[in-house]
Amino acid sequence: xxxxxxxxxxxxxxxxxxxxxxxxxxxxxxxxxxxxxxxxxxxxxxxxxxxxxxxxxxxxxxxxxxxxxxxxxxxxxxxxxxxxxxxxxxxxxxxxxxxxxxxxxxxxxxxxxxxxxxxxxxxxxxxxxxxxxxxxxxxxxxxxxxxxxxxxxxxxxxxxxxxxxxxxxxxxxxxxxxxxxxxxxxxxxxxxxxxxxxxxxxxxxxxxxxxxxxxxxxxxxxxxxxxxxxxxxxxxxxxxxxxxxxxxxxxxxxxxxxxxxxxxxxxxxxxxxxxxxxxxxxxxxxxxxxxxxxxxxxxxxxxxxxxxxxxxxxxxxxxxxxxxxxxxxxxxxxxxxxxxxxxxxxxxxxxxxxxxxxxxxxxxxxxxxxxxxxxxxxxxxxxxxxxxxxxxxxxxxxxxxxxxxxxxxxxxxxxxxxxxxxxxxxxxxxxxxxxxxxxxxxxxxxxxxxxxxxxxxxxxxxxxxxxxxxxxxxxxxxxxxxxxxxxxxxxxxxxxxxxxxxxxxxxx
Amino acid sequence: xxxxxxxxxxxxxxxxxxxxxxxxxxxxxxxxxxxxxxxxxxxxxxxxxxxxxxxxxxxxxxxxxxxxxxxxxxxxxxxxxxxxxx
Numbered sequence: 001x002x003x004x005x006x007x008x009x010x011x012x013x014x015x016x017x018x019x020x021x022x023x024x025x026x027x028x029x030x031x032x033x034x035x036x037x038x039x040x041x042x043x044x045x046x047x048x049x050x051x052x053x054x055x056x057x058x059x060x061x062x063x064x065x066x067x068x069x070x071x072x073x074x075x076x077x078x079x080x081x082x083x084x085x086x087x088x089x090x091x092x093x094x095x096x097x098x099x100x101x102x103x104x105x106x107x108x109x110x111x112x113x114x115x116x117x118x119x120x121x122x123x124x125x126x127x128x129x130x131x132x133x134x135x136x137x138x139x140x141x142x143x144x145x146x147x148x149x150x151x152x153x154x155x156x157x158x159x160x161x162x163x164x165x166x167x168x169x170x171x172x173x174x175x176x177x178x179x180x181x182x183x184x185x186x187x188x189x190x191x192x193x194x195x196x197x198x199x200x201x202x203x204x205x206x207x208x209x210x211x212x213x214x215x216x217x218x219x220x221x222x223x224x225x226x227x228x229x230x231x232x233x234x235x236x237x238x239x240x241x242x243x244x245x246x247x248x249x250x251x252x253x254x255x256x257x258x259x260x261x262x263x264x265x266x267x268x269x270x271x272x273x274x275x276x277x278x279x280x281x282x283x284x285x286x287x288x289x290x291x292x293x294x295x296x297x298x299x300x301x302x303x304x305x306x307x308x309x310x311x312x313x314x315x316x317x318x319x320x321x322x323x324x325x326x327x328x329x330x331x332x333x334x335x336x337x338x339x340x341x342x343x344x345x346x347x348x349x350x351x352x353x354x355x356x357x358x359x360x361x362x363x364x365x366x367x368x369x370x371x372x373x374x375x376x377x378x379x380x381x382x383x384x385x386x387x388x389x390x391x392x393x394x395x396x397x398x399x400x401x402x403x404x405x406x407x408x409x410x411x412x413x414x415x416x417x418x419x420x421x422x423x424x425x426x427x428x429x430x431x432x433x434x435x436x437x438x439x440x441x442x443x444x445x446x447x448x449x450x451x452x453x454x455x456x457x458x459x460x461x462x463x464x465x466x467x468x469x470x471x472x473x474x475x476x477x478x479x480x481x482x483x484x485x486x487x488x489x490x491x492x493x494x495x496x497x498x499x500x501x502x503x504x505x506x507x508x
Numbered sequence: 509x510x511x512x513x514x515x516x517x518x519x520x521x522x523x524x525x526x527x528x529x530x531x532x533x534x535x536x537x538x539x540x541x542x543x544x545x546x547x548x549x550x551x552x553x554x555x556x557x558x559x560x561x562x563x564x565x566x567x568x569x570x571x572x573x574x575x576x577x578x579x580x581x582x583x584x585x586x587x588x589x590x591x592x593x594x
Contacts, residue, residue, distance in 0.1 A: 264577070264587075265586075265587045265589060265590050266587050266589055266594075267589060267594050273512075273513065276513065307552075311555060314559065315516045318516075318562065318566075319512070319513070319516075321566060322512060322566070325566060325569055325570060325573065328570075328573050328574075328577055329573060329577065330577065330587065331577050331587055332577065332579045332584050332585065332586060332587055332590070333574070333577050333578050333579060334579050335574075335578060335579075343570070343574060346570065347567065347570060350563055350566065350567055353559075353563075354559060354560065354563055357555070357556060357559050358556070361552040361556075363549060363552070364552075494589075494590050494591065494592075495589070495593070495594050496593050496594065
């Protein structure tokens, strides 16, 4: 796509193109836009919690609306579209095919996201990204809640269409000379996550329909007053969204598999163990959903099964980390910005995983349930691992997308500030949870420890916010004024890049 | 890497399966419920010990290798793959 900025075209030609790099560019721009929108909401939340009592948000419901849209935006409108952007750019190149298998379906999957995002943002629902029943079916104000449901429905269909496209592209369109055992690990990560999407998302699609009909008063699936069971929704939701965690994390690990060997100047240590770990994660991702519901009165036997099922993800995750460590061993590592993000992401991945082991154990889970520990754990994964891998890859693909180099010093400042900020916010939130502060609260009692830790977390969030402004300024300024990239080896580390210089935007 | 996978499988068999088996073998009579809880706690502590020992070793290794294998280290030398189309 070097081509785009060096040979500018009218914007509508890109918007209505079905070529994979054009659709990838659209995904990229959309995801960065929503990153800043969702991030701004996070800063508002942290500013509000800087001190007890109402600060800048007038009431609890507005606070609920903000954290609902914050979570929904960053998961569905930043992380997933960014992964799709990377997949669109790189998967066809890696499997040596001219485009995605279904280019028009690909463009359609992208163009379903803006209306889905608009419904979520214009509605501004207040029932958390989990859409808590029975509140969501009895009291959540409409039309915000209904708009959220329709928005998620559209985004879910978009995800399924994208997943079908990736699976068919990888399995059926790869070059005849290339066996499935030779497909690069980044493409394998998209195959694994797409298979998870296909199995997991339909359950949530059904749950959303049931939620909607419950809200309309036609049914009472989750309404206790009509004999329904809100816990049934929890099972349906988490059957989709625990595996969805792996849908988010697997492509990020795939991105690290592209970055770490490149900057270590060595091939990946064990390709087969990478595939094995992806497949294993995809399977065990479905054996752990009920660990979110230990506190709902499940039997001891059920809890034991899901505790062991959750812990089964540990060896698979560890295999990836061992693979990265072995790859860096005896390398000659160049710490350019993408590599710093990738290594930082691995370090935080380990910390988040350790918190996950504690969460998975039911006795400890009862202590940490619905406290800020959970917020810290989840965000350490999403920000510390997934977003770090994604930012690393944004810098990695930057010369390919723009034909220019970003400012390396600013990229490193972005990383260092984000790393410090992430530790300040999310490690502190773990401790805050152990001190008993519940999550999803607008106000809290003036306990000195709670105030101090909230302030540390808020300062950390502001540091991340400033680093993101630096990032934005860097990518915008460098796109026009940056040094021209050496498109054969933009990072000066050698090896064979999957940069599609030969893809000259054939028109469809 | 195959040996590492093998090691994990052996650990899983040795640590997890007997403990879970014991937990399921226990009946539902009063008193035995407490036994199962103890067994699960015991399993948890063993796994946490393993997880944190491995975690500490791996984290320390990452920190060391980031320092040792950086390209500006005095002992850094080209990898066998440099200059090739690997």
